[in-house]
Amino acid sequence: MIKKRADFLPMSRPSIGEEEIEAVSRCLRSGWITTGPLCAELERQFCALTKAPYAVSVSSATAGMHLVLSVLNIGLGDEVITPSLTFASTVNMIALRGARPVFCDCDYGTLNMKVRDVENLISPRTKAIIPVHFAGAPVDMEPLVEMARRYHLYLIEDAAHAVGTYYRGVHAGGFGQIAIFSFHPIKNVTTAEGGMITLFDPEWEKKLRRLRFHGLEREAWKRYGPGGNSVYDITEPGYKYNLTDMQAALGLAQLKRLDQLNERRAHLAHLYLKHLQGIDGLHCPEIPTYPHVHAWHLFVVKVTKMPREEFMRQLGEYNIGFGLHFPPCHLLSYVKARWGENRVGLPETELAGERIISLPLFPDMTDEDVLYVCAAIREILK
Numbered sequence: 001m002i003k004k005r006a007d008f009l010p011m012s013r014p015s016i017g018e019e020e021i022e023a024v025s026r027c028l029r030s031g032w033i034t035t036g037p038l039c040a041e042l043e044r045q046f047c048a049l050t051k052a053p054y055a056v057s058v059s060s061a062t063a064g065m066h067l068v069l070s071v072l073n074i075g076l077g078d079e080v081i082t083p084s085l086t087f088a089s090t091v092n093m094i095a096l097r098g099a100r101p102v103f104c105d106c107d108y109g110t111l112n113m114k115v116r117d118v119e120n121l122i123s124p125r126t127k128a129i130i131p132v133h134f135a136g137a138p139v140d141m142e143p144l145v146e147m148a149r150r151y152h153l154y155l156i157e158d159a160a161h162a163v164g165t166y167y168r169g170v171h172a173g174g175f176g177q178i179a180i181f182s183f184h185p186i187k188n189v190t191t192a193e194g195g196m197i198t199l200f201d202p203e204w205e206k207k208l209r210r211l212r213f214h215g216l217e218r219e220a221w222k223r224y225g226p227g228g229n230s231v232y233d234i235t236e237p238g239y240k241y242n243l244t245d246m247q248a249a250l251g252l253a254q255l256k257r258l259d260q261l262n263e264r265r266a267h268l269a270h271l272y273l274k275h276l277q278g279i280d281g282l283h284c285p286e287i288p289t290y291p292h293v294h295a296w297h298l299f300v301v302k303v304t305k306m307p308r309e310e311f312m313r314q315l316g317e318y319n320i321g322f323g324l325h326f327p328p329c330h331l332l333s334y335v336k337a338r339w340g341e342n343r344v345g346l347p348e349t350e351l352a353g354e355r356i357i358s359l360p361l362f363p364d365m366t367d368e369d370v371l372y373v374c375a376a377i378r379e380i381l382k
């Protein structure tokens, strides 16, 4: 028996250093704390990272999805193809727009969307495909980009897990379409709450900026700045989904450390793979075979030997935190009540959905923490 640790090891914890604290303090002392020059700088840096010509910061990835679906006019009577094994926020936004989600199965090994199944799901009502780069492993984008072009569909990458994810040398968001990143504290780069839309169309960018802030043409930074003009008109009502400079200050400090943070995540993930491989009753995450850089946002294993609830209970006894990413969306009560059965069966999603559990993974974790989790799992599954 291994000695159980006295302190709790969380599943995730943001890596906040003195540089982050200093950066936020500087913003607080500057006299301008809401949307302004720091948000603009964070947007520029996302253009540089993704090679997309436009970036629009938002209050969350969920808000970003709501804005994007609004700007693309996706609504009543439309269908959107997305994996079921994703966070419910995407499906909620599709539902709130009055559109219908059509779910695609995932690959049991990588948990990424089964791209070869997508074409079967396209109907005359389909408007968009929303792939998710699950846990930071890129979706197979090449066939999706081709399919979207051939069927005239919007391709919106849910890149919430994908700051630092590359597919065949291209960063998430760099495929000529739209991507949405999340800066929630669990994600690879955080602003506490926040998100970023990257895109290639200048008209959509203008519209996103307007709808992000009440429908106003000019933002407060410009209206209140030197030579500003406080008169405004609104041609279409908008939302209140802007990011603040206080948050952007945190994000800029985090982004400076992106390589270091993600290298640490990758190191810990490979340590898990090395020490968990071959344990009877556990399936490790599989890695895509095409060239890519994995952002290792999550480390999701599947428990096959005992009910997951029992496995979770025992992890708790070892003082180890865990997560569930994600309960399949097609099984959510309102989804079933509103749309009934999905158009096709989702056998791999349902199998994975019963077995998945996310182990602790965050940059400030030590190698010893990983070895402790591996040793505990060996004991639990013995």
Ligand SMILES: *Cc1c(COP(=O)(O)O)cnc(C)c1O
Pocket: 059, 060, 061, 062, 063, 086, 087, 089, 090, 132, 158, 160, 161, 181, 182, 183, 184, 194, 195
């Ligand atoms: C976190 C997450 C979101 C939502 O991000 P927020 O910034 O919290 O709104 C969307 N999709 C996926 C796959 C996520 O993991």
